Amino acid sequence: MTSLSTILAAIERVAPDVDASTLPVDADFREEAELDSMDFLAVLNAVRDATGIEVPEADYREVATLESFAAYLDAHAG
């Protein structure tokens, strides 16, 4: 699974009413998908479960968009 698809799957698990594939990759996905802070933590948890990568609070800004989040995961993989 690509990093992007992992993230999309996590979003859909937390917010089943969202079709994550329609979210623009360069916008703040929390706003686009109307996720609040608890939802966001849940997404990070789901991504962590899938990839083992945990995003510290200090790095939240780096994972604000889908494409930056995917890049972050690729950079921290392995």
Add this chain to the structure above:
Amino acid sequence: MATTTAGTTDFVMPSLGADMTEGRITEWLVQPGDSVTRGQIVVVVETDKSDIEVEVFEPGTVTELLVPEGERVAVGTPIARIEPVGATPAHRTPPAQAVPAVPTTPPAPRPGPAPATPRITSPVIRHLAEQLDVAPAEVRATGAGGRVHRDDVERAAAVHVARPAPVRRAQRVTPRARKLLADHGLDAHGFGTDTLVTGDVVLAALAAPPPPVAVAPDAGRPDRAATMRRHIADLMARSWAEIPHYHVTSRLDLTAATDALTRHNATRPLAERVVPGTALLCATARAAAAVPACNGWWRDGGFVGADSVRLGVVLSLRSGGIIVPTIVDADTLGLDEMMQRLAELVQRARQGRLRASDMVEATITVTNLGDRGAESVVGVIQPPQVALVGIGVVHDGVWASGGAAAVRPTANATLSGDHRAIDGLTGSRFLARMQTALDRIVEQEITGQEITRPETEE
């Protein structure tokens, strides 16, 4: 719970909300003969707003289920009999299939039908019901004088097809039958528990007149969104009409709290991080403990104070509408515990599986718009409570300090008060105590002090 024959206790349909008059048994999680422990979930009840998991509070043995799945009964109706631990075995009532203790009708194949069971008078429609394995109790009769029409039966059957239920333990289905069912996207629920479901039985059913066109998964269930909207509308209208509201507002300085949360989260793994709203809930609960005049109910023309803080938390459902579960003893919880409680409630609310213990009556309610709301919210009190706390989004605000302007994280807190019970001064004190509580939480988190109740006002 009322005690009937010596030894058994009636487990009744609980009230799971102030306005609830009846509930429908969605699923029994126990059978006669099962022993149950304190806090064990034994039945799932469908209400207008959510499926609620109902627990028992005393250990014992289930002796009888009185109301079958799918049936709707009034609050207070006995739905099961449980023999408490230590009760006299000699008085044990016989298991499920027996006639109920107070029969008014001849023995029925299913335990204790409610008096309102529709009677299917037409032989043709009765045959259809048998064919579709629809019990009379499951049919909602729409005809004049309670007559059951053909489409009433078909609608009840559609619930079977469209809402796959777990195969009940007593049901026997052969592997070939399972495969056939799976191939056709059906489940075994419609076959009842009396027959051994073989491949031939499935083939015969498939060859029979086709069931009605599959409808949306919630067919036969109340349209939750519409019902919820109506409920909210009624409650808000009643509140606004009956309660003389006043409002006081204050800005909360979240500098210290935000710093503490950042430090707290930096050392915690993802699963233990705390969202800012948690600190606000803790502060609200502690203010309620400190100003008990705001923590209770208006009943029979007077204020009745509560002995603990049961904080109602307004949750927005993604599908629209709100639900307000309760966090008990909210003033005694630290940040981590409050976060955990909140996360559990949000998850259960989203899945539509709240528990009866989540729905106990609150003593005060808070509505926190979270991250993407307006800067302040002035809410409508949930009767019979006397106060509602509204908290707007946390945002950077200009703050006058030492004669100069500074920028600090702030949030606007509003208390809507019932002027029959409390006046503006008390409301103002409440908001002041929220700020104190916020700062005190911060102190406690840093120093690891034990949480004690703040000194009570007046």
